[in-house]
Amino acid sequence: MADMMKEVVVTEPYHYEIREVPVPEPKDDEVLIKEMAAGVCGSDIHIYRGENPNSRYPLIPGHENVGIVVKVGKDCKKIKAGDHVVIDYVLRDGTCWQCRHGRGNVCEHVLVRGSGTDGGWREYWTAQESYVYKIDDQIPWKDAALIEPLTIGEHSTTRARVAEDDTVFIFGTGTIGTIICQACKLKGVKTIICCDISDSSLERAKRDFGADYTINSKTEDVVKRVQEITDGHGCTVAFDAAAFPGSLTFVMTPGIVCNAGRVIPLGFSTVPEKITQQMINGRELDIIGTRMSLNQWEPTAKNMAEGKYHMQGLATTFVKFEDIDQVFENIVHPDPAVKKTVILFPGAED
Ligand SMILES: [Zn+2]
Structure with a gap:
């Protein structure tokens, strides 16, 4: 050596x-x-x-x-x-x-x-x-x-208590958004809606990473589409993997997340959002923080060895x-x- x-x-x-x-x-x-x-x-x-x-x-x-x-x-x-x-x-x-x-x-x-x-x-x-x-x-x-970025998906979906009967909304389909999408699929989620402003990124999310539905927030009415896809119920979990100023406020728009839903910000933007007490308590939402990961190294490496990630x-x-x-x-x-x-x-x- x-x-x-x-x-x-x-x-x-x-x-x-x-x-x-x-x-x-x-x-x-x-x-x-x-x-x-x-x-x-x-x-x-x-x-x-x-x-x-x-x-x-x-x-x-x-x-x-x-x-x-x-x-x-x-x-x-x-x-x-x-x-x-x-x-x-x-x-x-x-x-x-x-x-x-x-x-x-x-x-x-x-x-x-x-x-x-x-x-x-x-x-x-x-x-x-x-x-x-x-x-x-x-x-x-x-x-x-x-493995490390994949642990972020495993940890944030664990924090979100993602389960099979959830309907998941993911805002942003970059590296973290698509990793969260894969983690949700591994946890058995049947309905994942990915939202982004890039058609090519949305196509990639659907083709490779498990998105069931895609919405382009630049060209489509997001609330209307979410309501159509979810038969008027809204999503039970929303991840903000877009993390730009205003993105967290956006995913909390009534109609995207249902009553008793969970909202998970992924970024560290320091710009204040326009979130009111009513937006949280009117639906009794959980706003769940997530940082890095915990106890995910071994399960994530095992998933990778077993070919479970794309x-x-x-x-x-x-x-x-x-x-x-x-x-x-x-x-x-x-x-x-x-x-x-x-x-x-x-x-x-x-
Ligand atoms: Zn300590």
């Missing part, structure tokens, strides 16, 4: 460096990971542009990480050298009220790899064994990098680690065809 390695450091907004540094040594309770693939997320883009208030600089970005364990500390018991792994990015203290009540993803002292502390855009790095999960060796690296087209762009400049170039000059990028490290394509 090499003594030196490369890492990507965002030194301040719009500046990054490739640094040559020694390969780290794992502590007794840590494993040394050779990074194999890393997803590029919207939050990495916000970090590079200086738009993430929780980010510190300098920072190694990257929270969608998979790799091979090359060395383990002497106290490690479940993970061995050679294991293919996915790495949890939500660091928690394990002692606060939230951690003690099964809500560790919103720990009082939560620290997130790739924004609050260094992430995985580097050739080697160490992590505590307790945050590392073994995945099936047969999963291609280019797919494995998407992976083709979920990532649109693959960039070699040696061509990392291209990732930053795409952030500065966005190409609409680039919806989801995965960085592939040496050996990931074999």
Whole structure:
């Protein structure tokens, strides 16, 4: 194994460096990971542009990480050298009220790899064994990098208590919207209505990701169509995966969500919405927050190994680690065809 390695450091907004540094040594309770693939997320883009208030600089970005364990500390018991792994990015203290009540993803002292502390855009790095999960060796690296975004679908639909007899409305059919669509299908939902302003994106949602009905909110009357599809009842669950200013208010429009419905915002927009008490209490709606994920690494990796997700087209762009400049170039000059990028490290394509 090499003594030196490369890492990507965002030194301040719009500046990054490739640094040559020694390969780290794992502590007794840590494993040394050779990074194999890393997803590029919207939050990495916000970090590079200086738009993430929780980010510190300098920072190694990257929270969608998979790799091979090359060395383990002497106290490690479940993970061995050679294991293919996915790495949890939500660091928690394990002692606060939230951690003690099964809500560790919103720990009082939560620290997130790739924004609050260094992430995985580097050739080697160490992590505590307790945050590392073994995945099936047969999963291609280019797919494995998407386990993390798929956990978002599993967690948000779990938070939403999605069940077979739900009628689900999903606003926005980008990466997260289509992932939520797949998670709902896996949970047995019969009626999923996807809504977007892009016909091609809606077609993709229907063809590949399980949407039963599609509505173009630019050209169609959304409430009227939802009422037609649901025989006048409305949807029982609505996900706002569009997450633009006003989108949450929009999904709460009477006629889209029924009485006792659940509304789940997916974004982190800081622009105030026009939501009234009447909009919530007139129908006794549940507004359910969701952040990152909890306890989803193993079930999601298992679903992927069993071929339960449609992976083709979920990532649109693959960039070699040696061509990392291209990732930053795409952030500065966005190409609409680039919806989801995965960085592939040496050996990931074999
Ligand atoms: Zn905690």
